[in-house]
Amino acid sequence: MLGCWRAAAAVSAGSGRWAGCLRGSRSISMAKSKFEYVRDFEADDTCLPNCWIVVRLDGRNFHRFSEQHEFKKPNDDRALHLMTKCAQTVMQELEDIAIAYGQSDEYSFVFKKKSRWFKRRASKFMTHVVSQFASSYVFYWKDYFKDQQLLYPPGFDGRIVLYPSNQNLKDYLSWRQADCHINNLYNTVFWMLVQRSGLTPVQAQDRLQGTLAGDKNEILFSEFNINYNNEPLMYRKGTVLIWQKINEVMTKKIKLPKEAEEKEVEVTRTRTKVVPLHCDIIGDQFWEEYPEILAEDS
DSSP, rough: OOOHHHHHHHHTTTOOTGGGGTTOOSSSSSGGSSGGGGGSSSOOBBOTTSSSEEEEETTHHHHHHHHTTTSSSSOOHHHHHHHHHHHHHHHHHHSSEEEEEETTTTEEEEEEOOGGGGGBBHHHHHHHHHHHHHHHHHHHHHHHOTOOOOOOOOOOOEEEEEEOSHHHHHHHHHHHHHHHHHHHHHHHHHHHHHHHHHHOOOHHHHHHHHHHHHHHHHHHHHHHOOOGGSSOHHHHHEHHHHHHHHEEEEEEEEEOOOOOSSSEEEEEEEEEEEEEOOOOOSSSSSHHHOGGOOTTOO
8 A cells, every 4th residue: 555655656746657556546647647648559449420339249169169068959949048148138237239139159239329338439349248248158157058067268259330220220130130040941951961860961061052941941841840930939030139118026025004014915016128039020020019129219
């Protein structure tokens, strides 16, 4: 403590030798030191105004990660639900996220057009989303993989894209959902050929080379009696996260007038929560049902 008081005296006298002791101090600012010029090297990364800010993160080398942790193929409900839990945590902890969409090992977070969070600095948006998501993944792992130890820390990369119009944003989310369908249909057929027909991964890949969606559906139905349209919506459509008002009924102990003992009564409270949906977002129905997502004043 004495060392930092001496440092304060040194800085106030014009010396910058002890500035390291004063990080976080409001009384003496680094801006007053001779080292202030280094801030000129910081690039301006302010996001353009009046644009939707989308942060998309992807699992780094998750092909290896899923093999090492014995994920079920083609879809592992534990992994998908864990990703959604992490995304819900991001939406709850950070500000101004209007909607999120996820599939496989990726999630996209859409920040409001008018957000002023961290003065719209791209680096702040991306680092906060990725770090919050990654730490949540480790923190909640045991809740979903009860019998599987986390062997090493997962990694995620992130990127930021700005979309100036509502239609641009809707097209972006449509692109990600279309990608979900294409990948899931391929993976479903691929793993059926490997797991049930006994093909090697290379043979299954060769079998599917050049096939169209109709061909893959035919293989599933004729060879495995699987109607792809009956597969779970979470696999085919991915997961949409939106804010919804939910009525929660809880039990509360209260003491009524002229009563000696407390009594338990049911109380209904309305709370806004992050709710997962598995539905189509390419058509207009979703956006007509939830117009508040794109509302300017939302």
